Amino acid sequence: MDIASVIGLVLAVGGILGSIMSGGAISIFIDVPSILVVFLGLVGVTLYRWPMEVIKGLVSIAMKSFFFTAVDPKEKINKIKELAELARRESVFALEKAEIDDPFMKKAMTLAADNRPPEVIASILQMDIDSMESRHKTGSDVFGGVAADGPAMGMIGTLIGLVQMLQNLSDPSAIGPAMAVALLTTFYGAIIANVFANPVKNKIEYRSQMELMSMSIVIAGTLGIVAGENPRMIIEKLNSFLPPSERSSDDDGGGEE
Amino acid sequence: MDIASVIGLVLAVGGILGSIMSGGAISIFIDVPSILVVFLGLVGVTLYRWPMEVIKGLVSIAMKSFFFTAVDPKEKINKIKELAELARRESVFALEKAEIDDPFMKKAMTLAADNRPPEVIASILQMDIDSMESRHKTGSDVFGGVAADGPAMGMIGTLIGLVQMLQNLSDPSAIGPAMAVALLTTFYGAIIANVFANPVKNKIEYRSQMELMSMSIVIAGTLGIVAGENPRMIIEKLNSFLPPSERSSDDDGGGEE
Amino acid sequence: MDIASVIGLVLAVGGILGSIMSGGAISIFIDVPSILVVFLGLVGVTLYRWPMEVIKGLVSIAMKSFFFTAVDPKEKINKIKELAELARRESVFALEKAEIDDPFMKKAMTLAADNRPPEVIASILQMDIDSMESRHKTGSDVFGGVAADGPAMGMIGTLIGLVQMLQNLSDPSAIGPAMAVALLTTFYGAIIANVFANPVKNKIEYRSQMELMSMSIVIAGTLGIVAGENPRMIIEKLNSFLPPSERSSDDDGGGEE
């Protein structure tokens, strides 16, 4: 789990609660009918927007994005270096029995050990990437929908409150509190969109990018192994995926071989 | 029909009605001239935006997206496995007489049985995909137009109401109700956009993606059959369309063959 | 002319006028300085945004999009079937003398009769498509500009009105009417954008799509004829451009030939 997420959530919620409590009781920010319209409305519209099979996977996607620890691409590159050396020393068939934790890398190496032609390996693995990206895209779209529907439901709630208040202006002392309550739904909608839905959407998209990079490293590495390239040359290529400062030093001046 | 849609619609409308009724009579949210400007205006602009042939297909598109039950891609893959085995056992010509419910898969197999070259099969089927996507794109654009025009007509209605109210401030007790009525059109517009048009647009787009995936499975499978590939290898490829957790188990370690 | 456009415009304008008149005299919605700022400003900015040659073609583009009757793609397909049969019976040279109304199809068939290589035919016709799309894109951009500038000019007008009103609050009874007048420019801007400019933009874009489809049918058909394909096979391919329900019946099970 990423420690930044926890600190971030605590800071954001803490800042908002602190600001609320420094100005009065927190109870004036809780109103049941307002919660009704925003939360029921939002859950309803989300259920209505997406088929059941997407909804089911939602909690798991949100959790994964929260507890997601980025895979270090350097580790992937080191593992591929090891496998490339194994394939050189013995043969590509040895990759079959190599111990590999990452199921995608396992699949890639099994395809290599099967002696499949490179285009076939690339196209099968690319389909895995496309499928991963499309699943993440749906997850990100769901939270994007929540980030749009939350404020929309908030605005609908505020309009309901304003219409009711304006139809009944006989008691001037009730106008202020009525407007305050009307604004609460807008407040809930803004919190849902900006403190929850948008950051989760962002995390899913970033995670998708990271997995894409990690899978691209595996594909490039596997194709290098299948082509019988020198392990050093493979690593030199894969190093381009890393920021210059993190590239393994024995690649600098990669031309000495 | 997708059960999530029904629950969702009931929750969203229920939440809004509940919030309205907890604060007073529902009658103050009904105003005939406001309905006139938003609904007539919206229907008018929509008719004006699109030619007749698009309008005609509208209700059917909306209904389909509502009652749409997602085709399970696993079923498609199993059917293709069956057909691939049939083609192996007998010949591609046997595909002609195979019983196939899905008209697109039927067309693909007929093309395969006709012994057409793979590029021709791929390009004919791809044109079907393009045509399906373009039809769905129009449907999604229509509802996107409604989601934009609804609030716009609501704002026009509110401006009309405000101008009329401001021109006639002689009776202070009428100001509140007049503003309430002016806000109703904005309220109607927000409901139309967020509770109806946007979710339907979303459903059409998701359905289009699902059909695209399903048709892509059929094309990839047909090309595999035509190329005389091993049924297991075809299924292994098609499994990439599924999320890892749903892939059929006999594909794991697909290299044992 | 598309009947939906007329009905739509009548309904939209009617709904707005009905709503205005149900609440008072229509005269309070007419204010000369407001019209001055919105209309002169909008015309000015539009003239300033685009060079003269674009402005000149504007009215014609708007008219065409309004009076545009969609070409039935089925008719195009039938005409191509006829020409394909002619080319089969006699030779491609016979296409030269065939009677063809559509100038683009005429050009395509003349190129075919000239015995030009297929790549040359495709690239010349594709340039016609690109040029048509770019002209329509400019038309759509102009109306998109109007849809953005209308409300912007409306907001500028409203700001002018508000500043003038706020500088002179000495007569309380004048505040309401002054604000009403200030809001009129926003109202004009909203009408211009949502009732005129956006639907016209939409119509131009849809028309462009329809012409693209129609021209793509002609290109695909011409290339089929030049390649000496069987007329039935050509039609089978072109049918993919149509929605499944409209495909000509003799294509169903297109493999019997």
Added chain:
Amino acid sequence: MDIASVIGLVLAVGGILGSIMSGGAISIFIDVPSILVVFLGLVGVTLYRWPMEVIKGLVSIAMKSFFFTAVDPKEKINKIKELAELARRESVFALEKAEIDDPFMKKAMTLAADNRPPEVIASILQMDIDSMESRHKTGSDVFGGVAADGPAMGMIGTLIGLVQMLQNLSDPSAIGPAMAVALLTTFYGAIIANVFANPVKNKIEYRSQMELMSMSIVIAGTLGIVAGENPRMIIEKLNSFLPPSERSSDDDGGGEE
């Protein structure tokens, strides 16, 4: 210089000034601190957004887009026809000495006269197009930034004015004028964005498109000349860049040759 630009600017500014003066003195729309925050802020943010070398070229880009007179693509086509006939009559080497005003066409013809292979000519000229597009893209982005920052600075100014007014409500008669002044920055921001920055951005983009078309005509023509194509056939191809109504008549029925 495009006459539409002048008329347009006069109309837009005139409409706004007319509307202001019909309602009172123009002096109430001038406030020094408001000008300070919007203009200094906008200049500051723009300087901060872009490096010095972009800022330097700014005035020249804005001027060029204003005084830009569109090159008539027909002229380019006629010039190319002339050059194609020259190359036919004599040889491509004669192109070296041909008198050509347009430096890009000059460069293209020099490359042709140098007998460079067509791919080399195309790739060198394409790099010129990419470089022209990227320069125009930066110009358009700068004005897009101004169009976004103007209203943003206006809103910051209005917030400053509102906060100051609300902190000091002791003199009721000062509230109106204070709010009027607060709104002025929003007004300035809206004028900057909608009357200046957006139209200039639009002009730059349109000019870029026109230059792209003009340069594409030169490339297509040069490649035709290098390939030794018939001048009539070259013109027939280039005519596709023009709207159908402007194509030179001897192209109609381009198959008679």
Added chain:
Amino acid sequence: MDIASVIGLVLAVGGILGSIMSGGAISIFIDVPSILVVFLGLVGVTLYRWPMEVIKGLVSIAMKSFFFTAVDPKEKINKIKELAELARRESVFALEKAEIDDPFMKKAMTLAADNRPPEVIASILQMDIDSMESRHKTGSDVFGGVAADGPAMGMIGTLIGLVQMLQNLSDPSAIGPAMAVALLTTFYGAIIANVFANPVKNKIEYRSQMELMSMSIVIAGTLGIVAGENPRMIIEKLNSFLPPSERSSDDDGGGEE
């Protein structure tokens, strides 16, 4: 460091401060709970949006974009000319020992000296470009997130302030100052987005474009050297990256060679 950035930041902040101070004490624009909600909330949401490894690199990215001095592409071209002449005079192997400051050009020349095939050189260097673009894209996305979250947190703070004020209208003289304080968070959010986050985002994107151009020049030059092209012809090609006015004069009429 770019002098325009310093002048720009001073002008923007100075303009805002000047406007504030011309209207009263600056102290009314400072409120601790408002700062709490906007700054803590913004830091929190940003931490929550991005994983730790991105956050860590943030300050460095912001600093780099601020102190970034654009590399003059002309210098790169001159250096490549020098190297191309060296390779001509001696051989590509001489490039190994050439003194090159830019690590990317060094890498390119080492690859050239290693006698790698051009496709391999191009694909390895292209991966470096992709990796650089993806890192800059993340940096730009982070500041884009700040530019969106700042105003969102500002709006949440303003809603909190408004709700608290409306619940407690008993003291009329407190309403104004309470609203003023409520507006402060919106003000802070607008400053953060428009004076800090957006310009930094813009600088990162522009810098990314400049590096892309610079790296593209190196790739094109290296491929030219590897292909054994004439140095003058290489420079002629690379000159297309420069605006016409800056091209080195010996390229005009590049065909004299």
